[in-house]
Amino acid sequence: MTAQATPSKDQAEVVLVGCGCPLRGMGWYHGVQMLNDEVPHAKLCHVVEPWFLGPGAEGPGGPEFGDFAKKAEADHGVGFHKSLADLPPVADGVKRLALISGRTVDNPRLMSEAIAAGCTTIYLEKPGAPTVAELEAMKNEAANKDVTVLMGYNKNVCKYVSKTRDFAASCDDGHVTFVSNNTYEPTAESLGECFERNAEGMLKNMAIHELALLVSFYDVSVDNIESVVADKDYSSMQTLKGPSGKDWTDFDKIKFTIKTKTGKSVSVQADRCGGDVSYATVTNSAGDELFRYNMPDEDDKANVKRLEEKYPGAMPYFFSQDPDYITVKDRVAAFCATGEEAKGIATIEIACETLKVAEYLVPVLQEQLK
Numbered sequence: 001m002t003a004q005a006t007p008s009k010d011q012a013e014v015v016l017v018g019c020g021c022p023l024r025g026m027g028w029y030h031g032v033q034m035l036n037d038e039v040p041h042a043k044l045c046h047v048v049e050p051w052f053l054g055p056g057a058e059g060p061g062g063p064e065f066g067d068f069a070k071k072a073e074a075d076h077g078v079g080f081h082k083s084l085a086d087l088p089p090v091a092d093g094v095k096r097l098a099l100i101s102g103r104t105v106d107n108p109r110l111m112s113e114a115i116a117a118g119c120t121t122i123y124l125e126k127p128g129a130p131t132v133a134e135l136e137a138m139k140n141e142a143a144n145k146d147v148t149v150l151m152g153y154n155k156n157v158c159k160y161v162s163k164t165r166d167f168a169a170s171c172d173d174g175h176v177t178f179v180s181n182n183t184y185e186p187t188a189e190s191l192g193e194c195f196e197r198n199a200e201g202m203l204k205n206m207a208i209h210e211l212a213l214l215v216s217f218y219d220v221s222v223d224n225i226e227s228v229v230a231d232k233d234y235s236s237m238q239t240l241k242g243p244s245g246k247d248w249t250d251f252d253k254i255k256f257t258i259k260t261k262t263g264k265s266v267s268v269q270a271d272r273c274g275g276d277v278s279y280a281t282v283t284n285s286a287g288d289e290l291f292r293y294n295m296p297d298e299d300d301k302a303n304v305k306r307l308e309e310k311y312p313g314a315m316p317y318f319f320s321q322d323p324d325y326i327t328v329k330d331r332v333a334a335f336c337a338t339g340e341e342a343k344g345i346a347t348i349e350i351a352c353e354t355l356k357v358a359e360y361l362v363p364v365l366q367e368q369l370k
């Protein structure tokens with residue numbers, strides 16, 4: 001049996017909260033990257049998994065989680081716990097980081113529990129909370145306790161975003177469109193399951209990454225929005241039954257353009273069934289495409305193929321965004337361990353504004369698409 005994992009002096013002691021099911025949960029993939037030593041400043045020491053170590057242990061995904069836990073404990077000395085309250089106290093000189101990747105609805109409570117368990121830095125998965133009010137309360141709680149919250153908005157550090165922004169900055173007449181795609185089947189059953197599981201809706205769940213880009217780089221805020229125009233030909237809103245039998249209304253495709261009062265203009269396009277390539281374009285005012293950059297690009301494709309072979313059946317977005325997940329985790333972990341500034345990483349203030357923009361846009365776009 002391997003001894004309990006401990007961090008070295010330049011590493012944060014990471015507590016992964018909400019690992020989820022192997023091959024499916026975002027937390028699991030974060031965990032795998034740390035166990036593979038791909039994140040130099042992060043040492044995965046503990047996993048807190050309320051569902052698969054509790055009511056979900058025997059259900060779908062439970063046995064797979066059990067196998068993963070046994071191996072991580074035996075090979076890497078990772079401690080497994082049902083709740084944050086079960087963690088041992090923080091050892092002298094150790095900086096504890098919670099990487100919170102639970103269901104969005106659970107994340108506000110998990111953050112309070114992580115602070116109580118001695119975490120001084122929080123890596124919070126997007127969007128952080130279901131509502132602006134809850135996220136603002138989290139921001140205030142963290143500030144009062146002197147805890148820093150940094151967000152898992154990995155597209156902020158992504159190659160296709162920086163390449164596209166650089167190109168747009170180099171031309172006088174360049175309009176950027178960020179295009180985000182998922183790989184759901186275009187059927188009522190597949191989309192109904194997606195709508196129910198991601199009940200906060202497409203804008204707060206999927207396109208929230210693009211909204212974070214707009215807030216981070218295009219001065220978009222609710223107060224600074226001059227106009228929002230939906231592309232009615234492209235967009236689609238549906239009401240579908242989820243696995244529980246309940247009806248859910250959401251966008252399965254959406255495209256819109258925002259103009260700001262400070263003179264910026266940018267578009268977002270998202271499609272639940274668009275495939276596994278996301279990209280960004282720059283077009284001129286005549287509508288000609290001047291530039292396009294894909295994620296994954298040609299260089300990344302070899303890495304994607306290698307990962308597909310290593311983890312068959314895993315969520316495709318793990319692979320295309322693999323280097324970005326490492327970058328965000330390492331910068332947050334380095335901040336926790338050494339105080340080094342987490343350059344380019346979205347703060348909880350950015351996340352609050354992003355969620356505000358999402359809450360503002362949903363009824364505006366729904367009205368335009370009626």
Ligand SMILES: NC(=O)c1ccc[n+]([C@@H]2O[C@H](COP(=O)([O-])OP(=O)(O)OC[C@H]3O[C@@H](n4cnc5c(N)ncnc54)[C@H](O)[C@@H]3O)[C@@H](O)[C@H]2O)c1
Pocket residue numbers: 017018019020021024025026027049050051052056100101102103104125126127128152153154205317321
């Ligand atoms: N940055 C990204 O690219 C990215 C991608 C996907 C998800 N996320 C974010 O990561 C977080 C986790 O997402 P996920 O897709 O891994 O979620 P998930 O639902 O698969 O798992 C999260 C947690 O939910 C609990 N859970 C699982 N099944 C449950 C059930 N049937 N009933 C009750 N609880 C259950 C488990 O404790 C699990 O750890 C979210 O905040 C999400 O927005 C980020």
